[in-house]
Amino acid sequence: MKRRLLGTIAAAVGLTAPWVAVWVLTVGLPAVGYDPALFAHPPTLATVAVSGVSILGAAFLLAWAAETAEKDVPRAFAIAILAVLAVAPEYAVDALYAWNAGQFAGTERGVEAGNLAVANMTGANRILIGLGWSGIALFTVFRRKANVDPAVINRDGFLRDAVSIDPDISLEIVFLLLATLWAFLVPLNGGIDIFDMLVLVGIYVAYIAIVIRGDVEPEDVHTGVPAALQRLPRPARIASIVLLFAYSAFVIFVAVEPFAHGLEDLGTEAGIPPFFMIQWIAPLASESPELIVVAYLVNKARSTAGFNALISSKLNQWTLLIGTLVVVYSIALGQYGPLAFDSKQSAEIWLTAAQSFFALALLVDFEVTAWEALTLLVLFVSQVLLEFAVIRELVALPIPTEEMLLVYSAVYIVLGLVLFVRRRDEFRLLLERSIGTITSAFGGEERPQQADD
Known part of the structure; x- marks a missing residue:
């Protein structure tokens, strides 16, 4: 491997090293008997800065590992693994609240922790779409090198340029739609229960069982670190992939909680309500690795892989994250119990x-225009800012905050229904492609595609 590429890897590892050192001194060594008083924790601002930089370095290592893995496993499976590891920080933060809800069940603290677990989960999911999908789409279309990206469709007219989505992502869209439809039913029982866990986790397990049977696609041309790692002998290549995945996952796991809590503390000092911080600022911090990874892929003109990663991240967050909360809660409780909210x-x-x-309605035709991405962004940002203004008593609404959320829900649903009706032919083709993928994965004869598909 060329010295320059080794230097690139070393630079990314170097970004993670300061926080790993902090963790070893303040957590690792005290855990094996050293006096924790010997190692002082850094100030809050320094904690946020150092742990945040380490998350940045780990995100690059994750991206390189996933790209390298595409040589040996189906691309969809490599991206699914990338998505799981990239959202590991969010799992860690949300599991903490679910655990506290179980440990302190029946008390005011337990009730608050249960609500915070759900708030953190919904905030993370909405950030992933409201900022992630929309922001990456706009970044893809308007960045300096967009004219050389085959995923960018240039059209005349205001905000009509679009980023095309890989039709092979049909399966993820269908499974995500199934999880979304089930999610509408979750609040009806007043909590996340075992049926939600079985359905949502079952959806993700079924998805993984299909994509892992797909064909390896070695024809993609990689550059930089992934290309160099792919030229290694297979044993060394696999070892490097495992090492990159394991180390970056470790760094993210040990850095995200102090990073998120540090941001919460800074926000509280600035007068931002703790509940608002936990729903929005903490998830924004924990979502940062995957957004960095996707921005890296897009900047390499790999917009298709970037969007696939975002969609896969949403799928596992919207299934595994919700479904496993009740498991964590029940373990902490010492018996089965639904996580109430x-x-x-x-x-x-x-x-x-x-x-x-x-x-999902925006993706049915396998492209997202700049106008559609902007609409998604404005709806998300306006709701968060309006709720913040109400909390800080900067504005007074004629309706309660809960009803305001339901109004926004109605807007999303109406817009989605209109798009699904207008794009019903595209949706039918998407379903046919997904059925063909499932049939092919389990040894059947793939259904032929339409000529215009």
């Missing part, structure tokens, strides 16, 4: 499902 969080779940429904 209040009516405000019911409205948050409906709004999150409605946003997902609208976003």
